[in-house]
Amino acid sequence: MSSTIHGSLLLTSDLVDFLLGPNSIKAGSCSSALVPSISHAYGCKVSRASSEGRAGEVCVFLSESRSAAVLRDLRDGGAFSVVFSRPTTHRTVQLKANAVRIEPLQSGDKALLDRYCLRTAGELISLGYTPAFSKALMAPDITDAVCVCFVPTAAFDQTPGAGAGQPLGGSS
Amino acid sequence: MKLTLSTLRRCFEGAVPAIIATCDNSAVPNVAYLSQVHYMDEEHIALSFQFFNTTRRNILVNPAATILLMDPVTAEQYHLHITYVKTVSEGPLFESMKARLAGIASHSGMSEVFRLKGSDIYRVQRIELIAGAPSPQASPPAPNLLPALRRSMTRLAVCQDLSELLAGTLDCLADEFDMQHAMLLMWDAAGEKLYTVASRGYHHSGVGSEISLGEGIIGVAARERVPIRIGHCATEYLYGRAVRDSYLQRHALIDMEISIPVPGLARSGSQMAVPIAQGERLIGVLYVESPQEMRFSWDDEDALVALTDYLALAITSAERCTELAVEPVEQAVAPTKDVGKAVNVCFYRADQSVFINNDYLIKGVAGAILWKLLCDHSERGRDEFTNRELRHDTSLRLPDVVDNLEARLILLQRRLVERCDALVIEKTGRGRFRLRVAGTLQLREVVA
Numbered sequence: 130m131s132s133t134i135h136g137s138l139l140l141t142s143d144l145v146d147f148l149l150g151p152n153s154i155k156a157g158s159c160s161s162a163l164v165p166s167i168s169h170a171y172g173c174k175v176s177r178a179s180s181e182g183r184a185g186e187v188c189v190f191l192s193e194s195r196s197a198a199v200l201r202d203l204r205d206g207g208a209f210s211v212v213f214s215r216p217t218t219h220r221t222v223q224l225k226a227n228a229v230r231i232e233p234l235q236s237g238d239k240a241l242l243d244r245y246c247l248r249t250a251g252e253l254i255s256l257g258y259t260p261a262f263s264k265a266l267m268a269p270d271i272t273d274a275v276c277v278c279f280v281p282t283a284a285f286d287q288t289p290g291a292g293a294g295q296p297l298g299g300s301s
Numbered sequence: 302m303k304l305t306l307s308t309l310r311r312c313f314e315g316a317v318p319a320i321i322a323t324c325d326n327s328a329v330p331n332v333a334y335l336s337q338v339h340y341m342d343e344e345h346i347a348l349s350f351q352f353f354n355t356t357r358r359n360i361l362v363n364p365a366a367t368i369l370l371m372d373p374v375t376a377e378q379y380h381l382h383i384t385y386v387k388t389v390s391e392g393p394l395f396e397s398m399k400a401r402l403a404g405i406a407s408h409s410g411m412s413e414v415f416r417l418k419g420s421d422i423y424r425v426q427r428i429e430l431i432a433g434a435p436s437p438q439a440s441p442p443a444p445n446l447l448p449a450l451r452r453s454m455t456r457l458a459v460c461q462d463l464s465e466l467l468a469g470t471l472d473c474l475a476d477e478f479d480m481q482h483a484m485l486l487m488w489d490a491a492g493e494k495l496y497t498v499a500s501r502g503y504h505h506s507g508v509g510s511e512i513s514l515g516e517g518i519i520g521v522a523a524r525e526r527v528p529i530r531i532g533h534c535a536t537e538y539l540y541g542r543a544v545r546d547s548y549l550q551r552h553a554l555i556d557m558e559i560s561i562p563v564p565g566l567a568r569s570g571s572q573m574a575v576p577i578a579q580g581e582r583l584i585g586v587l588y589v590e591s592p593q594e595m596r597f598s599w600d601d602e603d604a605l606v607a608l609t610d611y612l613a614l615a616i617t618s619a620e621r622c623t624e625l626a627v628e629p630v631e632q633a634v635a636p637t638k639d640v641g642k643a644v645n646v647c648f649y650r651a652d653q654s655v656f657i658n659n660d661y662l663i664k665g666v667a668g669a670i671l672w673k674l675l676c677d678h679s680e681r682g683r684d685e686f687t688n689r690e691l692r693h694d695t696s697l698r699l700p701d702v703v704d705n706l707e708a709r710l711i712l713l714q715r716r717l718v719e720r721c722d723a724l725v726i727e728k729t730g731r732g733r734f735r736l737r738v739a740g741t742l743q744l745r746e747v748v749a
Contacts, residue, residue, distance in 0.1 A: 155369065157332040159324035167322035167332060167369045168431070169378070194432050195378070198367075210330040212320070223332060265376035266317070285355075287333065294354045 138224075138281040140185035144297065145175050147222060151248035152213040153267065154189055156277070158202035168196035170211065171271050172245030174238070186280050187211075187224060190234070190242045193273040200275070203229050209279050212287060216252040221287040222297065226279035234276055242274060304428045306343050309370060309379060310599040313338045313346075315532060316373035321348070323359035323366045331355045338368070339398050339420070340599065346383065347394055349402055350419040360385040366423065378431040383423040390419040393527035400518055400529045446604040449477040454611050462619050462731065463707040464714075467499040470587070470612055475501060478604065480589045482566055485577075486512065486519060487585040487708040492665060495523055495586055498712050500564050507564030508715045509663055522574035523586050530573040530602050532595040571596035575605045579613040584705075587612070620707060622731065644723040644740040648672040650748045657721050667713040669697045672746075674726075674736045679744055688732045710734065 140148075154170035170189040177185050189211055191200060203209060209229045214221040234242075246268035253263035284297035312319065319338050324330045333356045339347040350357060360366060364385035371378055389395050399417040453473035460466045467485050474480040482502035486495040495512045514524045522529045569590045577585045587609050589597070647656045654664035655671050663671065670691060677683045691697060692706055714726045725737040 155320045155332050157322035157330040157367075159322075159328045159330040161328065163324055163326070163328060163363050164365050164382075165322035165324045165330050165367045167320060167367050167380070169369070197432065198380075208329050210322070210332045212332045212334070214334065221334065225329070262374070262376055266371060269376075289334075289336075293352060 138185070138284055138297075140175060140177060140187070140281070144222070144284065145177065145185075147215070147220065148173050148175055148187060148213055148224075150213075150215075150245050151252050152215050153249060155212045155214075156189060156191060156196065156199055157210045157212075158199045158207040160202050160207065161205060166198035166202050166207075168192075168199045170196070170277075171268075171274065172242035173213070174241055186278055188276050188278040190238070190271070190274045191277055192271050193275060195271075200231065200277075203231060203277065209277070211279075214287075216249070216256055219289055221289070223285045223287050224279075224281040225283045225285075226281055229277050229279040232276050232278065234274055238276060239274070242271065243268070246271075304379070304430060306340055306346065306425060306428065307599075309372075309428065310340050311374065312370040312372050312379065313340050314373065314595060314598070316595065317371040319371070320369045321356060321366055322369075323356050324363060325359050326362050331359055335368070337398060337402055338370070339394070339401075341394065341422070344425055345386070345422055346381070346425060347398060347420040347422050349398055349417055350388060350421045351402075351417060353418075360421070380427075380429040380431060381425055382427040382429070383425050386422045386424055388419040388421050393525040394422075395420045396521055396525040397527045397529050400521055401531055403531070444600075446478070446600050450604050450607055453477050453608055457611065457615055460615065460619070462622075462728075463616060464711050464728070466612065466615050466619060467711065470608070471499055471501040473608070474589060478601070480591070482591060483587070483589045484564060485585060485587055487705050487712075488523065488583045489665070489705075490583075495519065496712065497561075497563065498585075498708050498715075503564035503566075505562065505564060506715065506719065507562060508719065509667075509712055510561040510563040512563060518572050518574045519586050519588050522576050523583060526576050526578055526583065528573065528575040528602055528606055530571075530597050532571055532597070566590055566592055568592055570594035573597045573602065573605065575602070575609045577609045577613050577616070579617055584613050584616055585708075620705075641740045642723075643743050644738065645743045646672075646675055646745070648744070648746045650746060657724070660720065662720055663713060663716050666697065667709045667716070670709060671713055671724075673697060675724075675738075675742060675744060678736055678738060679742050684736045684738070685729070686734055686736065688734075 150173060152173070154173060155167060156170040157165060157167040159165045168191065170191050172190045174188045175185065193200060206228070209226040210223060212221060212223045247264075250260075250263040250267040253267060254260050286292050286295045286297055315337065319335045320332060321335050322330055322332050333354065335348055336351065337349040339349075341347055366383050366385065368381040368383060369378060370381060395417065398420050402417050456473055457466060457469050460469045470485060471483055474483045484497055484500035484503075484507065486497050488495055493514055495514075497507045497510045500506050500508065512520050514520050518529050518531060570593045572590045573588070575587045576583060577587055587605060589605070591597070645658050647659075648654075648668070652664050653666065653668040653672070655662045655668040662668070673691070673694060673696060674686060677686075688706055688710070710726065717724050717726060723738065723740040725739075727735050727737065729735050
């Protein structure tokens with residue numbers, strides 16, 4: 130179970146391990162006209178809370194072309210919602226954030242993204258999906274990725290079952 | 302090609318779960334996986350409402366939502382921009398989704414968790430192919446079912462009567478659609494149950510077995526007059542088990558001895574039940590199953606609905622012809638004198654059940670028909686009969702409603718073939734048949 134630090138979510142080791150995949154990741158936002166947007170995200174990296182009290186930060190990678198609406202809404206100041214789901218276990222967690230920072234990929238990010246995606250494709254293959262399909266869905270060659278960084282303010286367990294929707298922690 | 306909902310139906314099969322994004326009035330987005338997206342028509346879809354969760358709360362205050370769909374073959378992705386309209390919690394749409402959800406839940410070991418509270422209906426405002434999304438492999442050519450449907454209708458068009466229509470339908474399913482496990486059940490309006498008249502691809506035919514309205518996928522399809530298609534075996538919709546459980550609840554165990562087991566695959570992966578109906582009148586149900594999961598597609602459902610619509614017309618037409626025409630006897634044969642071993646027939650008036658040499662054969666209207674034939678044969682030496690005289694015989698207590706007399710004769714004929722060497726019913730012309738008895742009849746009626 131996570132708790133909060135300075136209004137942001139404390140990322141526990143268990144949660145960080147889970148976020149680092151392999152997961153299918155879906156990212157959503159919302160326009161000022163209250164029209165929601167959604168797209169795939171490809172890979173994730175996490176920086177833990179520092180001893181100086183800086184909150185932990187999560188970054189996911191989105192494709193400019195495939196996530197056009199989500200990125201437009203985020204650039205307009207829309208809030209962020211990301212769901213991580215492990216195909217083989219159905220474990221699912223949703224993170225929320227009030228604001229994000231969008232930046233170009235840094236050195237090493239593309240390799241990280243590719244590795245994360247291939248591991249997720251591997252999960253699908255282990256479930257019986259064909260390699261071609263699994264790779265096309267989870268590990269396409271993303272050439273226009275940007276990094277969306279955010280400090281989660283809340284996390285929810287969305288694993289199907291009795292506990293679905295329960296907060297893992299939340300903003301104070 | 303213009304994007305329409307029907308061209309995306311493959312995405313709704315559940316092979317790759319769809320995702321929905323909603324937001325509340327404060328513009329806080331929420332993203333959630335969907336158990337089921339149900340194609341209704343070219344402008345509407347329905348989503349399963351299982352829990353009162355954030356998605357539910359959001360759409361009640363802000364009806365706009367966006368769905369991310371993935372094609373399970375090409376991996377192409379689509380956005381559906383939708384608006385919540387209303388929720389229904391009963392009726393054909395709800396029952397169809399409930400049955401499919403039970404299949405999904407059973408597949409993922411979550412039968413206790415997944416309970417459908419309602420079907421949320423949404424209007425689809427816009428469909429969008431996501432730019433840059435991959436197309437890793439050309440979609441393999443889907444089997445074109447139109448030629449199969451056309452050939453099937455041509456084959457059924459030459460069938461002369463119900464018996465040929467039933468056999469022809471099962472042949473077409475096997476030959477034209479590669480559906481090897483199938484059964485046809487007729488509706489007994491007076492008894493409010495379905496009874497199996499023909500089957501194919503099972504160890505035992507199960508002809509004569511009965512299913513009540515609402516029992517299993519077949520009973521629900523009949524009650525709601527809606528086709529139901531399940532891609533994963535749903536334990537609670539296994540009609541055999543449902544029927545048996547229900548039977549045990551309602552009857553003493555001893556009654557099980559005179560029930561005929563419903564045929565079925567021990568490990569069914571996919572099931573589809575399609576009502577055979579003409580207008581308001583339910584005629585029966587066509588049921589197919591396969592050991593393979595996700596065997597039946599939306600296109601298969603379309604094809605079988607079209608086929609059963611045609612079958613319903615053909616059955617109605619055949620009934621009319623049989624009723625009107627009584628052809629002369631094809632070839633008169635001298636009545637044979639009954640010789641040989643004794644054939645003990647016991648008729649129980651209470652449930653019209655017939656036992657031959659102490660073995661259960663049939664009950665209900667079919668039992669009463671056989672008893673009348675045997676009495677006439679024994680007392681008056683008759684062995685030629687017509688459908689018309691049976692229909693007008695008040696002792697049979699035929700229901701006033703359309704009663705499928707032809708279907709009951711087929712049922713009786715097949716039970717005799719399977720269970721009794723000494724008695725044979727053979728058709729001698731339209732609306733006319735002959736009873737052959739090989740042995741000496743010893744009839745006993747139990748009135749109590």
